[in-house]
Amino acid sequence: MNDTPLLSVRDLQIEFPNQNGAVKAVAGVSFDLFAGQTLAIVGESGSGKSTTAHAIINLLPGNGRIAGGSVTFDGRELVGLDPRELEKVRGQQIGFVPQDPMSNLNPVWSVGFQVEEAIRANGIATEKNAVRAAAIDVLQKAGLSDAERRLKQFPHQFSGGMRQRVLIGIGLSAKPKLLIADEPTSALDVTVQRGILDHLDDLTKDSGTAVILITHDLGLAVERAESVVVMYRGKIVESGPSLEILQNPQHPYTKRLVAAAPSLASRRIGAGASASKPAETDVDAQESAPVAISVKNLSKTFSIRGTGFKSTQFTAVNDVSFDIHRGSTTALVGESGSGKSTVAKLLMGLETPTSGQIHIDGRDVGNLNKHQMLALRRRMQPVFQDPYGSLDPLYNIANTIAEPMLTHKVGDRASRTARVRELLDQVSLPQSIATRYPSELSGGQRQRVAIARALALKPDILILDEAVSALDVLVQAQILDLLAQLQDELRLTYLFITHDLAVVRMIADNVCVMSKGQIVEAGRTNDIFDNPREEYTRNLLDAIPGANIKLGL
Amino acid sequence: MANRNEHFVADFSEDSVVVDAVRIDDRPSNLWYDAWRDARKRPMFYISGVLIVLVALVALFPGLFTNVAPNDNCQLANSSGGPMLGHPLGFTRQGCDIYSRIIYGTSTSLSVGLIVTVMTTIMGVLAGAIAGFYGKWVDAVLSRIGDIFFSIPYILAAVVIMSVFSQYRNVWVISAAIGFFAWPSTARVLRAEILRVKNSDFVMASTAIGVSRFTILMRHVLPNSVAPVIVITTISLAAAIVAEATLSFLGVGLPSTTMSWGNDISQAQVDLRTAPMILVWPSLALSITVLAFIMMGEVVRDALDPKARSSR
Numbered sequence: 009m010n011d012t013p014l015l016s017v018r019d020l021q022i023e024f025p026n027q028n029g030a031v032k033a034v035a036g037v038s039f040d041l042f043a044g045q046t047l048a049i050v051g052e053s054g055s056g057k058s059t060t061a062h063a064i065i066n067l068l069p070g071n072g073r074i075a076g077g078s079v080t081f082d083g084r085e086l087v088g089l090d091p092r093e094l095e096k097v098r099g100q101q102i103g104f105v106p107q108d109p110m111s112n113l114n115p116v117w118s119v120g121f122q123v124e125e126a127i128r129a130n131g132i133a134t135e136k137n138a139v140r141a142a143a144i145d146v147l148q149k150a151g152l153s154d155a156e157r158r159l160k161q162f163p164h165q166f167s168g169g170m171r172q173r174v175l176i177g178i179g180l181s182a183k184p185k186l187l188i189a190d191e192p193t194s195a196l197d198v199t200v201q202r203g204i205l206d207h208l209d210d211l212t213k214d215s216g217t218a219v220i221l222i223t224h225d226l227g228l229a230v231e232r233a234e235s236v237v238v239m240y241r242g243k244i245v246e247s248g249p250s251l252e253i254l255q256n257p258q259h260p261y262t263k264r265l266v267a268a269a270p271s272l273a274s275r276r277i278g279a280g281a282s283a284s285k286p287a288e289t290d291v292d293a294q295e296s297a298p299v300a301i302s303v304k305n306l307s308k309t310f311s312i313r314g315t316g317f318k319s320t321q322f323t324a325v326n327d328v329s330f331d332i333h334r335g336s337t338t339a340l341v342g343e344s345g346s347g348k349s350t351v352a353k354l355l356m357g358l359e360t361p362t363s364g365q366i367h368i369d370g371r372d373v374g375n376l377n378k379h380q381m382l383a384l385r386r387r388m389q390p391v392f393q394d395p396y397g398s399l400d401p402l403y404n405i406a407n408t409i410a411e412p413m414l415t416h417k418v419g420d421r422a423s424r425t426a427r428v429r430e431l432l433d434q435v436s437l438p439q440s441i442a443t444r445y446p447s448e449l450s451g452g453q454r455q456r457v458a459i460a461r462a463l464a465l466k467p468d469i470l471i472l473d474e475a476v477s478a479l480d481v482l483v484q485a486q487i488l489d490l491l492a493q494l495q496d497e498l499r500l501t502y503l504f505i506t507h508d509l510a511v512v513r514m515i516a517d518n519v520c521v522m523s524k525g526q527i528v529e530a531g532r533t534n535d536i537f538d539n540p541r542e543e544y545t546r547n548l549l550d551a552i553p554g555a556n557i558k559l560g561l
Numbered sequence: 562m563a564n565r566n567e568h569f570v571a572d573f574s575e576d577s578v579v580v581d582a583v584r585i586d587d588r589p590s591n592l593w594y595d596a597w598r599d600a601r602k603r604p605m606f607y608i609s610g611v612l613i614v615l616v617a618l619v620a621l622f623p624g625l626f627t628n629v630a631p632n633d634n635c636q637l638a639n640s641s642g643g644p645m646l647g648h649p650l651g652f653t654r655q656g657c658d659i660y661s662r663i664i665y666g667t668s669t670s671l672s673v674g675l676i677v678t679v680m681t682t683i684m685g686v687l688a689g690a691i692a693g694f695y696g697k698w699v700d701a702v703l704s705r706i707g708d709i710f711f712s713i714p715y716i717l718a719a720v721v722i723m724s725v726f727s728q729y730r731n732v733w734v735i736s737a738a739i740g741f742f743a744w745p746s747t748a749r750v751l752r753a754e755i756l757r758v759k760n761s762d763f764v765m766a767s768t769a770i771g772v773s774r775f776t777i778l779m780r781h782v783l784p785n786s787v788a789p790v791i792v793i794t795t796i797s798l799a800a801a802i803v804a805e806a807t808l809s810f811l812g813v814g815l816p817s818t819t820m821s822w823g824n825d826i827s828q829a830q831v832d833l834r835t836a837p838m839i840l841v842w843p844s845l846a847l848s849i850t851v852l853a854f855i856m857m858g859e860v861v862r863d864a865l866d867p868k869a870r871s872s873r
Binding site: 243244245246247248249252253256258259356357358381382385386389390392393394397398399400401402403411412415416447458461 | 567568569570571592593761762763765766767768769770771772776781784785
């Protein structure tokens with residue numbers, strides 16, 4: 009057995025020069041990777057995990073440069089290697105799977121052309137028929153049936169999961185000794201994610217390829233990798249065998265990460281978690297509360313432009329019914345395209361239903377005039393997914409939070425200012441940021457501002473459309489805590505729309521699982537998680553990365 | 562397989578981990594502050610800025626820059642004469658002072674540029690904002706009207722209009738003739754930008770709050786869309802000055818009694834072979850002014866584009 013590592017990174021330093029000198033993105037990272045092993049690099053956005061991986065094959069973006077340290081691959085120093093030599097290493101000896109399968113295949117060339125291009129560039133085959141045969145082989149190994157026909161198709165005819173399989177196929181086509189996968193599945197649904205990762209496991213086990221897996225998900229890292237490197241602000245804070253890290257974290261950052269990882273936690277934060285009373289009676293109490301939102305046989309059909317002047321009908325929401333009791337949280341869960349966001353838009357009146365009724369506090373939303381609709385909007389406020397897009401960049405924080413009050417002509421200038429202060433306190437933001445602009449805040453802080461804006465009119469109902477999905481794990485945990493605390497204090501009703509089942513367990517009392525526009529299963533969160541009746545739900549639950557790992561704490 | 566990766570823990574202090582702390586620097590920043598700060602770091606900003614201020618001063622107070630009246634005192638004895646004391650650039654064919662004529666012609670050229678720009682901006686912003694924001698048939702109608710105007714070269718259209726209204730040749734008519742056909746480019750740029758901005762989440766957020774469509778347009782969509790319009794404005798000012806000169810040169814612009822750079826260039830063409838400097842000086846004045854505005858447009862464009870900012 010060979011005791012020298014396949015890849016050895018020592019004291020790697022990476023800088024991004026800017027006007028005021030240089031920003032150190034990675035400050036002294038060292039790790040070893042042995043042949044055939046899988047190593048996961050875990051960290052939040054901006055921790056330098058991707059930068060580290062890109063630096064290994066010198067794919068640093070723009071003006072980034074390696075300022076020091078060494079990268080030894082297979083006994084060869086890669087830092088400062090001649091670009092032409094490095095090209096031979098890239099692809100042939102180190103494969104790379106990029107993050108976003110949607111933008112990493114060129115839409116104007118057929119998939120086959122792009123696979124063949126990679127095969128030729130890596131020198132696997134040169135003769136025309138051999139290249140073609142190799143390309144078919146890559147697609148077959150990628151798990152695509154009728155590969156021959158698929159070769160002629162274009163990227164838009166492939167789903168996200170299929171594209172990622174093709175990219176993995178390309179990355180592995182030259183049978184490299186090392187594969188770097190940069191968040192290969194973070195843009196995909198959990199069930200697709202599991203399929204892709206299983207597939208990646210199979211392929212690399214067969215060929216003995218070592219893998220560096222970059223991810224923000226600790227559960228996924230522990231499930232898929234033998235060892236884990238935890239990065240924080242450009243440094244490694246903890247590394248070692250994955251189970252040991254998970255069960256016996258030492259560094260405070262790792263401890264918090266383990267505690268916050270939604271895929272590993274199983275408690276309901278806030279209301280249901282109060283120790284004094286059992287959770288069950290709590291849920292019963294909620295069910296005796298009046299119904300806040302009642303949706304009956306809701307359907308929405310879009311007509312999509314077809315060929316020529318014809319248009320085809322597409323049913324996004326099909327006969328959906330559910331009730332939400334006041335003061336409780338109902339989660340609407342589903343994969344992309346399941347129609348969950350359309351339900352939210354219908355509720356908020358941003359789309360009109362094709363059929364069915366929505367009752368808010370017993371009043372039919374469909375028959376409201378403009379004035380009543382405005383009154384309803386006061387009582388029901390949305391928080392959107394993208395904290396970067398949902399705040400007007402030219403509006404300062406105070407004006408952003410005050411906008412609903414201005415629109416509904418609530419109070420005078422002084423009382424509005426006072427209310428903004430109060431709201432900033434409620435979402436735990438310092439009042440000094442009132443005169444600042446969204447670009448100065450982090451994603452989590454912007455989401456707090458968005459929540460403050462939603463609370464400005466003292467609504468009863470919040471519609472949270474993927475409100476924490478774009479946030480880093482620790483920030484996500486903070487926002488979920490904040491939401492639970494606000495619900496306790498203000499008796500808010502939440503409709504929580506998400507693709508992330510792990511988060512559901514932390515926040516929701518009831519769950520509706522949606523698939524293809526329909527609710528396939530609905531019930532109390534604990535019942536659904538412990539005892540899923542439908543195959544679809546079971547698959548979703550099994551696909552949560554790290555779900556079956558025992559914490560042993 | 563032996564486990565060859567040791568469990569490593571970095572040095573730490575218990576409070577070394579801060580999640581999502583608020584870190585704000587001492588100056589507020591948004592698009593416009595940032596652009597202003599960035600522009601002030603660019604040499605081009607100062608060069609073009611100084612030139613523009615200078616041209617504006619010349620246009621407003623020509624008397625400060627020369628004490629020779631442009632058309633008095635034209636003596637045929639000096640016809641096409643070279644520079645002499647008090648007349649640094651020499652004389653035209655009629656014996657008039659070239660320097661003085663350039664100074665007094667500035668206000669004409671600049672006024673045409675300003676009037677055309679104001680006109681195209683108002684028409685372009687109205688058409689672009691309404692078409693982009695309200696969409697559907699309003700967009701279809703406005704965009705096709707824009708396309709019709711766009712398909713006619715505005716110089717050609719202005720030539721026709723100026724020939725028809727030959728008895729009303731003044732600064733206002735010539736500006737209207739140019740501006741009436743130049744607005745579609747502004748409208749197109751703004752419409753595209755509005756289409757992008759109106760699909761932002763913050764617009765949806767405001768809709769869900771209950772803000773009316775028109776308020777959303779004025780309060781959120783338009784302010785976030787005007788950056789490219791400002792860029793196009795500086796460039797269209799330069800283009801309008803050139804257009805006036807072109808029309809005057811073709812003889813359908815301002816009457817020859819009005820002092821403008823275009824007229825000076827037009828009248829100088831007969832002397833091109835004998836006294837080329839008569840043509841060179843007003844052309845130079847025109848080029849420098851146009852260059853200053855185009856440079857300013859580039860500075861503004863780069864300053865407003867965060868990508869161009871970070872790449873420096």
